[in-house]
Amino acid sequence: MAKQSRTEPPSTPALRIRALESLLVEKGLVDPAAVDEIIDIFEKRIGPRNGAKVVARAWADPEYKKRLLADGSKAIAELGFTGLQGEDMVVLENTPKVHNMVVCTLCSCYPWPTLGLPPNWYKAAPYRARVVIEPRKVLAEFGIEVGPDVEVRVWDSNAEIRYMVLPMRPEGTDGWREDKLAALVTRDSMIGTDIPKVKA
Amino acid sequence: MNGIHDLGGMHGFGPIEREKNEPVFHEDWERRIFGLLNLTMGAAQIHVDEIRHAIEKMPPAEYLASPYYEHWLYGAEKVLAELGLVTPEELDKRTAEMAKREAK
Amino acid sequence: MPALPKAMVWEVVKGGMSARAQVDAPARFKPGDRVVARNINPVGHTRLPRYIRGKQGVVQSNHGGFAFADTRAHRQGDQPHHLYSVRFEARELWGADAAARDAVYIDLWEPYIEPAN
Numbered sequence: 404m405a406k407q408s409r410t411e412p413p414s415t416p417a418l419r420i421r422a423l424e425s426l427l428v429e430k431g432l433v434d435p436a437a438v439d440e441i442i443d444i445f446e447k448r449i450g451p452r453n454g455a456k457v458v459a460r461a462w463a464d465p466e467y468k469k470r471l472l473a474d475g476s477k478a479i480a481e482l483g484f485t486g487l488q489g490e491d492m493v494v495l496e497n498t499p500k501v502h503n504m505v506v507c508t509l510c511s512c513y514p515w516p517t518l519g520l521p522p523n524w525y526k527a528a529p530y531r532a533r534v535v536i537e538p539r540k541v542l543a544e545f546g547i548e549v550g551p552d553v554e555v556r557v558w559d560s561n562a563e564i565r566y567m568v569l570p571m572r573p574e575g576t577d578g579w580r581e582d583k584l585a586a587l588v589t590r591d592s593m594i595g596t597d598i599p600k601v602k603a
Numbered sequence: 604m605n606g607i608h609d610l611g612g613m614h615g616f617g618p619i620e621r622e623k624n625e626p627v628f629h630e631d632w633e634r635r636i637f638g639l640l641n642l643t644m645g646a647a648q649i650h651v652d653e654i655r656h657a658i659e660k661m662p663p664a665e666y667l668a669s670p671y672y673e674h675w676l677y678g679a680e681k682v683l684a685e686l687g688l689v690t691p692e693e694l695d696k697r698t699a700e701m702a703k704r705e706a707k
Numbered sequence: 708m709p710a711l712p713k714a715m716v717w718e719v720v721k722g723g724m725s726a727r728a729q730v731d732a733p734a735r736f737k738p739g740d741r742v743v744a745r746n747i748n749p750v751g752h753t754r755l756p757r758y759i760r761g762k763q764g765v766v767q768s769n770h771g772g773f774a775f776a777d778t779r780a781h782r783q784g785d786q787p788h789h790l791y792s793v794r795f796e797a798r799e800l801w802g803a804d805a806a807a808r809d810a811v812y813i814d815l816w817e818p819y820i821e822p823a824n
Contacts, residue, residue, distance in 0.1 A: 422698040446634065532610040536800075555809040562726075604749065642711055656780040
């Protein structure tokens with residue numbers, strides 16, 4: 404970025420980005436309609452309801468759950484949630500003995516096809532710095548407590564494998580239809596900072 | 604590189620601030636740079652690793668203080684300049700021209 | 708390459724761009740192996756964080772061959788390597804005050820690790 408003198412107001416990113424777009428369009432590198440389209444895809448058409456469907460299917464169908472844990476990419480693809488930043492998926496099962504959490508300490512890597520784009524807190528310094536060293540304190544901030552006999556595993560997504568947590572199915576959901584199960588699955592529970600429960 | 608981005612285990616960052624009902628994009632410019640960078644990477648065959656490394660070279664204070672998608676703008680500008688696809692001078696000039704037009 | 712048209716965006720997004728790549732050399736490590744993360748401090752790009760360097764862990768699995776970020780970032784080619792999931796005990800990383808059972812799992816390309824003594 405251009406050096407700013409102390410007497411000039413900083414140029415806002417908005418103007419600079421409009422300028423960048425106009426140059427990229429002139430140079431034939433991007434089509435503005437395609438830009439609109441990819442924005443729309445990630446703002447409206449891809450999001451954590453995708454991941455919730457995967458979780459609900461795994462809760463309802465033990466054979467699907469086995470496939471999901473054996474080969475995340477392949478099983479998630481059965482539901483059609485493939486693509487950019489989710490090409491190589493590993494699904495992590497929470498159990499009474501193991502609680503999994505996902506982070507990208509180095510930047511913001513996140514499984515887009517199943518969870519959409521990450522929230523700011525996932526990409527900002529506090530979560531990235533703290534969850535690998537004090538995961539239980541981080542969980543407490545999210546209102547979640549796991550006992551000392553539970554093993555907390557923090558997965559740092561530093562390469563191109565993308566991770567998603569399969570949270571435990573809550574008590575009191577026997578016989579529930581998949582769509583009702585999916586409604587219990589929060590975005591944060593697939594990152595590992597929440598635990599699904601049936602509202603009292 | 605041993606950059607500011609390598610945050611794992613650092614102390615001093617305080618509580619994790621969460622926004623209720625956070626939108627996917629907070630500003631129109633965030634949407635725009637998201638779309639632009641993704642498509643430019645495809646068109647110019649730029650790997651995500653190149654963009655990540657460019658972002659790692661942000662001045663540390665700027666990296667920590669700026670909104671997330673400003674990192675994307677920084678990375679885009681840096682790599683496009685390195686590849687000779689968009690020079691900083693071109694971009695400064697176009698930005699100034701547009702500022703003038705919009706001030707009218 | 709010309710600008711991607713709007714009509715092709717969805718396909719490209721759904722297709723993605725996997726970094727998986729063929730590695731001809733046999734894997735040096737297997738699940739259960741004790742390894743140590745190398746103490747490297749490159750000025751260029753690496754995905755080996757400082758908090759892991761010099762620490763000992765146990766290989767959990769081999770994800771397969773993947774393009775190497777350290778070279779791709781500098782347009783030096785994919786140069787794929789075996790990518791391993793490695794478990795590091797919290798106490799190994801952070802000292803005796805860390806929770807006894809907790810651990811960090813991280814993905815390490817073969818050049819990042821050596822056999823532990």
